Amino acid sequence: MxxxxxxxxxxxxxxxxxxxxxxxxxxxWVHEIRDLGGICFVVLRDRSGRAxxxxxxxxxDAELLDTAKRQSRESVISVTGIVKAEPKAPNGYEIIPxxxxxxxxxxxxxxxxxxxxxxxxxxxxxxxxxxxxxxEESTAIFLIRNQVQKSIREFLYENKFMExxxxxxxxxxxxxxxxxxxxSYFDREAFLNQSPQLFKQMLMASGFDRxxxxxxxxxxxxxxxxxxxxxxxxxxxxxxxxxxxxxMEILEKMIVRVYEDVSExxxxxxxxxxxxxxxxxxxxxxxxxxxxxDIINNEIPEIETKMQFGDDIGTQAEHLFGEYVxxxxxxxxxxxxxxxxKTKPFYAMPNADRPEISNSFDMMHRTMxxxxxxxxxxxxxxxxxxxxxxxLNVDSFEFYLKxxxxxxxxxxxxxxxxxxxxxxxxxxxxxxEAVLFxxxxxxxxx
Amino acid sequence: MxxxxxxxxxxxxxxxxxxxxxxxxxxxWVHEIRDLGGICFVVLRDRSGRAxxxxxxxxxDAELLDTAKRQSRESVISVTGIVKAEPKAPNGYEIIPxxxxxxxxxxxxxxxxxxxxxxxxxxxxxxxxxxxxxxEESTAIFLIRNQVQKSIREFLYENKFMExxxxxxxxxxxxxxxxxxxxSYFDREAFLNQSPQLFKQMLMASGFDRxxxxxxxxxxxxxxxxxxxxxxxxxxxxxxxxxxxxxMEILEKMIVRVYEDVSExxxxxxxxxxxxxxxxxxxxxxxxxxxxxDIINNEIPEIETKMQFGDDIGTQAEHLFGEYVxxxxxxxxxxxxxxxxKTKPFYAMPNADRPEISNSFDMMHRTMxxxxxxxxxxxxxxxxxxxxxxxLNVDSFEFYLKxxxxxxxxxxxxxxxxxxxxxxxxxxxxxxEAVLFxxxxxxxxx
Numbered sequence: 093m094x095x096x097x098x099x100x101x102x103x104x105x106x107x108x109x110x111x112x113x114x115x116x117x118x119x120x121w122v123h124e125i126r127d128l129g130g131i132c133f134v135v136l137r138d139r140s141g142r143a144x145x146x147x148x149x150x151x152x153d154a155e156l157l158d159t160a161k162r163q164s165r166e167s168v169i170s171v172t173g174i175v176k177a178e179p180k181a182p183n184g185y186e187i188i189p190x191x192x193x194x195x196x197x198x199x200x201x202x203x204x205x206x207x208x209x210x211x212x213x214x215x216x217x218x219x220x221x222x223x224x225x226x227x228e229e230s231t232a233i234f235l236i237r238n239q240v241q242k243s244i245r246e247f248l249y250e251n252k253f254m255e256x257x258x259x260x261x262x263x264x265x266x267x268x269x270x271x272x273x274x275x276s277y278f279d280r281e282a283f284l285n286q287s288p289q290l291f292k293q294m295l296m297a298s299g300f301d302r303x304x305x306x307x308x309x310x311x312x313x314x315x316x317x318x319x320x321x322x323x324x325x326x327x328x329x330x331x332x333x334x335x336x337x338x339x340m341e342i343l344e345k346m347i348v349r350v351y352e353d354v355s356e357x358x359x360x361x362x363x364x365x366x367x368x369x370x371x372x373x374x375x376x377x378x379x380x381x382x383x384x385x386d387i388i389n390n391e392i393p394e395i396e397t398k399m400q401f402g403d404d405i406g407t408q409a410e411h412l413f414g415e416y417v418x419x420x421x422x423x424x425x426x427x428x429x430x431x432x433x434k435t436k437p438f439y440a441m442p443n444a445d446r447p448e449i450s451n452s453f454d455m456m457h458r459t460m461x462x463x464x465x466x467x468x469x470x471x472x473x474x475x476x477x478x479x480x481x482x483x484l485n486v487d488s489f490e491f492y493l494k495x496x497x498x499x500x501x502x503x504x505x506x507x508x509x510x511x512x513x514x515x516x517x518x519x520x521x522x523x524x525e526a527v528l529f530x531x532x533x534x535x536x537x538x
Numbered sequence: 539m540x541x542x543x544x545x546x547x548x549x550x551x552x553x554x555x556x557x558x559x560x561x562x563x564x565x566x567w568v569h570e571i572r573d574l575g576g577i578c579f580v581v582l583r584d585r586s587g588r589a590x591x592x593x594x595x596x597x598x599d600a601e602l603l604d605t606a607k608r609q610s611r612e613s614v615i616s617v618t619g620i621v622k623a624e625p626k627a628p629n630g631y632e633i634i635p636x637x638x639x640x641x642x643x644x645x646x647x648x649x650x651x652x653x654x655x656x657x658x659x660x661x662x663x664x665x666x667x668x669x670x671x672x673x674e675e676s677t678a679i680f681l682i683r684n685q686v687q688k689s690i691r692e693f694l695y696e697n698k699f700m701e702x703x704x705x706x707x708x709x710x711x712x713x714x715x716x717x718x719x720x721x722s723y724f725d726r727e728a729f730l731n732q733s734p735q736l737f738k739q740m741l742m743a744s745g746f747d748r749x750x751x752x753x754x755x756x757x758x759x760x761x762x763x764x765x766x767x768x769x770x771x772x773x774x775x776x777x778x779x780x781x782x783x784x785x786m787e788i789l790e791k792m793i794v795r796v797y798e799d800v801s802e803x804x805x806x807x808x809x810x811x812x813x814x815x816x817x818x819x820x821x822x823x824x825x826x827x828x829x830x831x832d833i834i835n836n837e838i839p840e841i842e843t844k845m846q847f848g849d850d851i852g853t854q855a856e857h858l859f860g861e862y863v864x865x866x867x868x869x870x871x872x873x874x875x876x877x878x879x880k881t882k883p884f885y886a887m888p889n890a891d892r893p894e895i896s897n898s899f900d901m902m903h904r905t906m907x908x909x910x911x912x913x914x915x916x917x918x919x920x921x922x923x924x925x926x927x928x929x930l931n932v933d934s935f936e937f938y939l940k941x942x943x944x945x946x947x948x949x950x951x952x953x954x955x956x957x958x959x960x961x962x963x964x965x966x967x968x969x970x971e972a973v974l975f976x977x978x979x980x981x982x983x984x
């Protein structure tokens with residue numbers, strides 16, 4: 093047995109120029125039925141788009157017409173028929189059906205509108221995510237997210253990175269932080285990992301040289317904003333015999349590759365979302381942290397309190413600086429480099445000439461951090477000092493520190509939030525739009 | 539700044555035929571130093587292999603020679619020199635160095651031997667995983683695992699699957715089972731997901747049609763065997779308008795593709811591991827559960843107790859049956875289909891003609907289950923009955939059941955254990971060999 097006979101084509105695979113007159117089988121959902129008396133249209137929808145099934149009353153078998161009209165919206169049907177080129181129909185063709193088979197009937201009323209005619213709140217949509225994802229805008233986001241990950245993998249393979257998987261269950265916090273979800277691991281306490289950081293660095297000691305991982309990270313932060321998630325997908329890389337400059341070059345090229353590929357390969361999804369992508373210009377503009385302070389203090393009058401070395405760049409300043417860069421350069425993406433050592437995690441390498449600044453960077457999109465990265469401290473003594481200077485206990489990092497004693501190459505890396513990358517690219521209002529089933533402070537289901 | 543000048547080539551990228559006489563820079567680890575008096579060899583190792591740095595005493599600068607001899611094993615060095623074709627050297631060339639720079643010195647003694655001359659216990663190796671992974675056999679396994687995942691993704695993309703990410707933090711058990719790790723999720727209890735099953739099925743209701751996910755799964759089983767892990771990587775697919783037969787066809791073709799690609803693209807790693815891959819023959823042999831019982835009862839005398847419909851196929855029987863198939867067909871891979879409905883999870887579709895058997899399958903490699911799959915129960919009433927018949931509460935599956943009321947297409951899917959796939963392909967004794975940092979009952983670090 094096989095159900096392959098239920099479909100010969102996805103809707104978008106039919107080419108009216110070459111398939112006119114051909115018999116096809118489509119399967120999908122009843123998007124809409126329009127009964128105009130003398131003519132009846134059933135719009136069938138699948139992942140790839142919509143097809144119009146046309147029945148002229150006088151020319152259509154009465155039973156078939158009756159079957160068509162009886163279908164409830166969002167039921168699953170299979171339609172066998174002949175392709176007829178029709179420039180006015182979606183995708184340039186209509187189907188003249190010979191059979192319409194009901195495969196699984198949908199109950200009514202639907203928990204949510206799928207036609208886009210009624211706007212639903214994000215919470216209602218996420219509560220009914222299975223049906224929200226049938227909206228062409230939602231489908232478009234995830235077709236694009238699929239392409240984003242595909243392009244990133246291809247780019248990294250071309251650059252000799254190998255894919256790795258590191259544990260999500262860990263014995264201790266990566267950064268000595270507190271924002272961790274505790275797990276009962278048999279008779280012990282363990283945690284969900286907040287980042288593959290320590291593992292990908294250990295793999296540099298193993299000589300894996302260039303690794304990447306695209307996987308879940310977990311942060312028990314109590315944020316409840318439009319840009320934070322408690323479970324997210326992180327795109328992490330680490331590379332040996334490289335410093336922060338080398339890593340930034342990989343990162344900016346990777347971003348450009350993603351924009352180029354999505355632009356070329358997801359044009360229909362972009363059109364549905366009303367987004368025109370502008371490919372970022374290489375190289376991305378770099379501002380040191382101290383440049384940023386100068387500009388904020390001298391060129392952005394809206395910020396009244398002068399900033400000093402070591403201060404955090406707060407939300408307002410970040411926002412205004414992003415606008416400043418965009419107005420000045422026309423570019424959304426830029427780097428802020430050379431952050432004060434004390435504002436960055438212990439594994440960032442202090443600058444050799446000025447140890448109070450680190451060989452670190454953030455990559456920004458206008459007003460949002462998309463990525464953090466650095467050359468890492470690869471020298472055992474430097475690293476131990478860094479850990480101590482953060483008030484952390486060197487002993488609790490034993491498993492991580494050991495590799496640094498036995499041949500650790502210089503290395504650097506970054507992490508990019510996959511959802512934020514998609515969010516900024518597609519100008520989504522809320523990062524939850526870019527996650528199938530988001531997890532936040534309040535949401536644990538579906 | 540940039541550290542790109544630390545390396546022009548990976549070891550294996552130098553071609554003695556075309557690069558003879560060329561100046562190159564290699565970076566890597568001091569694998570070995572052989573001082574034969576008149577001549578001194580330093581063997582430099584990187585991810586791709588080993589290169590011989592040759593210094594003839596009479597022709598070499600005394601200081602350079604002295605630097606070379608002073609390096610401790612496993613230190614990180616960078617070597618600038620001229621390629622000289624030399625058929626007897628590894629990779630067919632040697633390097634005549636002009637400079638050798640110590641980048642990061644390794645302490646001595648090493649926590650573990652890396653030359654393969656001393657056999658270490660698996661536990662010792664896993665305790666020192668960072669250095670164990672420098673052994674060429676360990677590196678080879680993960681280069682192959684990288685290719686396995688790459689080939690699977692390529693195959694699935696070609697077959698119109700899109701990649702998805704589903705939550706690892708969930709409110710309830712997927713299968714109503716008990717083997718779950720509990721998490722404190724803010725003020726609530728949650729669990730680590732044991733499989734993306736329910737989510738990938740919901741995506742079928744969303745019309746995503748063909749999805750896959752390669753990601754972590756978590757099982758709190760107290761097993762302590764060579765083939766169980768508490769955190770593993772699962773390769774999951776789900777496809778619409780498809781039944782178990784369609785799904786098995788995708789699965790067997792995917793496996794063959796992996797074997798073909800690894801065979802072609804990882805020949806050096808296979809050689810290091812001493813493995814010759816035999817590409818499985820398509821289609822894989824299928825035995826129904828009842829066929830298996832007949833054969834066990836009538837053709838395998840070692841099993842003394844006769845098996846009856848509904849009995850589990852125990853470890854011994856599974857083992858002997860796998861040998862039986864291999865001896866009979868010369869093939870390691872085969873399917874066992876049509877399992878009793880009561881032995882499979884609620885989401886497996888009962889057979890229309892004989893509801894006591896299900897449209898389910900396991901894919902086996904000799905004596906080990908590599909994959910489980912099925913056509914799924916897509917009809918709401920059938921599914922509710924199935925849930926009740928397992929003694930589970932329909933109400934606790936509300937978020938999962940709702941999609942089945944509003945247009946769920948027929949669908950099927952499978953999950954493959956990535957580590958077991960690599961383990962069986964490479965004839966590894968222990969599944970932990972195929973995980974960078976394994977998690978089991980006792981091991982939570984590194």
